[in-house]
Amino acid sequence: MENLLSVQNLTKRFGPVIANDGVNLEVRKGEIHCLFGENGAGKSTLSSCLYGYYRADSGVIRFKGEVAELNSPADALRLGIGMVHQHFVLVANFTVLENIIVGSADAGMFLTKSKARQKIGELCDACGIKIDLDREIWQLSVGEQQWVEILKALYFGAELLILDEPTAVLTPQQSDQLFRILDGMRRRGLSIILISHKLREVMQSDRVTILRKGKAIATVETSQTTAEAITSLMVGHKVSKHVKDRSVQPSGEVLAVDRACATGDWGEDLLKDVSFNIGRHEILGLAGVAGNGQKELFEALMGVRTLSSGTFSLEGEVIAKPTAREMLDRGVGFVPDDRFLEGLIPEFGTAENLILGWQRARDYCRGPFLDRRKMEDLARRKIEEFKVVTASPELPVERLSGGNAQRVILAREFLHSRGLLLANQPTRGLDVAASEFVYEKILEKRSAGFAVLLASEELDDLLRLCDRIAVIFKGRIMGIVRPEETTLLELGMMMAGDAKDLQRTVQ
Known part of the structure; x- marks a missing residue:
């Protein structure tokens, strides 16, 4: 099959951190190609380079055989590369039609909606999407808003569509419908890059490129491999799925x-x-x-x-x-759905975040002051117990990956x-290995x-x-x-x- 996109030796650094390290990637015309890897493996950075959010430090991106200069998303859109983000970029009080055409050449001073409506209608028929173009975004379900984002990319002429965790907020039926639509798009020649940590979705792609620590480890045909084999490639070892101990019954x-x-x-x-x-x-x-x-x-x-x-x-x-305060004193542990907004103070280190809510407890104070030695001793024990990857207990948690930040929250809540x-949502946005670690700890609490x-x-x-x-x-x-x-x-x-x-x- 003909390659639509070719990436050669792409490297992207953020200071001393190498997010993408000499990545090679080929996406064929008319295929669903999945990017799969642990948190921090470089999936989002790679897709951001392909969409013009970031400019690669080195390497070559070719689109339809020509070298692509991607300095902004506008450059990507002009070439035919579209992206649907995990968090939708829609105007709530605009109609579906208005959201799709805003920013396009059709949305000038003298906007002719009739031509846009006809073009969008043809796209809907071709993709099997049914949606009322005159409804405002706030009136739509989350699944319908997903269709709007996809239609917007197609309206701009996307030949390569990048989808970042597209089913994160969909029901199983909506997810199945999405993949039926994606399959129809693939058959029409559209290429799709799918970023997902759900193995059920990964295995519905044609090929999978596995990223580990910024490197592309392998590209495999899903028809010739298994979910277990892909997961092992991702983390470098076999990942065990945990289940509850049936010998322990609720009471x-x-x-x-x-x-x-x-x-x-x-x-x-x-x-x-x-x-x-x-x-x-x-x-x-x-x-x-x-x-x-x-x-x-x-x-x-x-x-x-x-x-x-x-x-x-x-x-x-x-x-x-x-x-x-009363619920904490009664021994209730709470893992919130937004780890950085509600679970941690991003600018604080692991040591400070481990005692949030308990900073006045005698265990962590010496008179009216915090006992830094006790805090650091606690942090080092929990970093080892929960396998938190951090340079030091003082490193701000905002610089940790999502999986490591979640481990800090679990360590604190399990402690108290x-x-x-x-x-x-304790595993939201986490890869398979990080999720299984979280579930292992939760099952330990059930057994206790x-x-x-x-x-x-x-x-x-x-x-x-x-x-x-x-x-x-x-x-x-x-x-x-x-x-x-x-x-x-x-x-x-x-x-x-x-x-x-x-x-x-x-x-």
Whole structure:
């Protein structure tokens, strides 16, 4: 097959850090080519060089046989390279049509929408996308916003489309639909670079280039390999998938939530009559597309959001008006979904971040001052225990990879929690190896008698780790099921809110 893109010996440095080290990559015309690697392996840097965000320090990029000078995304778009980011770049109060054509040659002083509408309609028909061009972005589902981003790239004439974690916020059904559309695009001759850490998606590509520590280790045909082999190439050794210890059965009740409701700043319902319980030695999974009330539920349980009605109890004691300080003192550990915004102070080192919330405890103070020696001793022990890769305990955590930053949070929360662990998307954005390390630690807490509420968009992981799974949609629990008694299809239907006949709750 003809090569559409050819990258030779591309190197990109950030100070002393080599993000891409002599990378070679070839993308054929009409193929889905996946970039796969650990956090910090150089995937995002490489794609940013291909899209003109960064300029490579050395190496050659050829597009359709010609050397490409990519000094900005505008250069990439002119050549026919488009990119859909993990976090959408859309104007909420613009229509679909307006979002697609903004910035194009058609969006001049005398905009003719009729021609643009016709062209977009033809693109929709060709790709099998159905969407109302006159609806505003805020009225669309997350999946529909994904289509808008893809249509925008195609409208600008993209022949190579770079997709960065395209299914991070989609249901299984929406993910399947996306790949059906991508397959149709591939058949029409469009080339796609897919960045994903989900093995199910990786194996749907035609070829995979594995990156490790900035180098391209290998490029393999997915039809001639396995997910396990690709993962081993990524990390340099075999990665074991952890499962719960079935000999340890849940018992008792640690957390009980009864008809919890919460409203937003504008009076909108965020949580609607949420009820569930978690026992000792139990992991209750929380499945749902991002933005359906998971974050608000965790905030309420941690005392940073007030319930409008309903109650919850801990170890049989009703918590009337909890505060974050009270929940910490009661031994509740909390892993937030945004590690740098809510879980860490980026400018602080590992030592300081390990005692956040406990900086006034006697263990870390000498009189009115922090005991730096004790803090550093603690940091060195936890860095070794949780295998945090950092130059020193004083290095700001903002300079750590996502996986290492997450390990710092886990080390802190596991150190101070005593019976309940709340983990909201603890593996978001992490590679397979880093995710398995997180799950291993969570399973250790389950074995030790903890009750764990684990929210994740990785349904395969919830099915193998959890004792039960609660599905949330628009702030309401659609049902609670046992993994061995359900399927991905059923979970996906409940996540989309169209599974009334499947609603059921198990004790």
